[in-house]
Amino acid sequence: MLPGNRGSLTLWGRDAEMHRMFSDHMNGEVAKLVESGGNSTYEWQDTPNDNHFFDCMVGSMVAASHCGIKSAEEIEKPKRKSRIVVGQ
Numbered sequence: 001m002l003p004g005n006r007g008s009l010t011l012w013g014r015d016a017e018m019h020r021m022f023s024d025h026m027n028g029e030v031a032k033l034v035e036s037g038g039n040s041t042y043e044w045q046d047t048p049n050d051n052h053f054f055d056c057m058v059g060s061m062v063a064a065s066h067c068g069i070k071s072a073e074e075i076e077k078p079k080r081k082s083r084i085v086v087g088q
Helices: 016-026 052-066
Strands: 029-036 039-046
Touching: 016 052
Parallel strands: none
Antiparallel strands: 029 039
């Protein structure tokens, strides 16, 4: 996956230990699809890993959405105006 692609996340710096810790936190919970009475929802279940960064990431995304912040894909690109040059 290339940086900037849909679903990608670019990490800061080059510290492999910090990247591993961040990755462990992002995998601190697992979603399990639960269906009952014709309805379905996801229940989050803890794993042995910590999940503090995961919680902060989710909270940040909710706050950004609430504030109206959009991803680059969601921003409507301005239409380019055509220009006609007459005689020179």
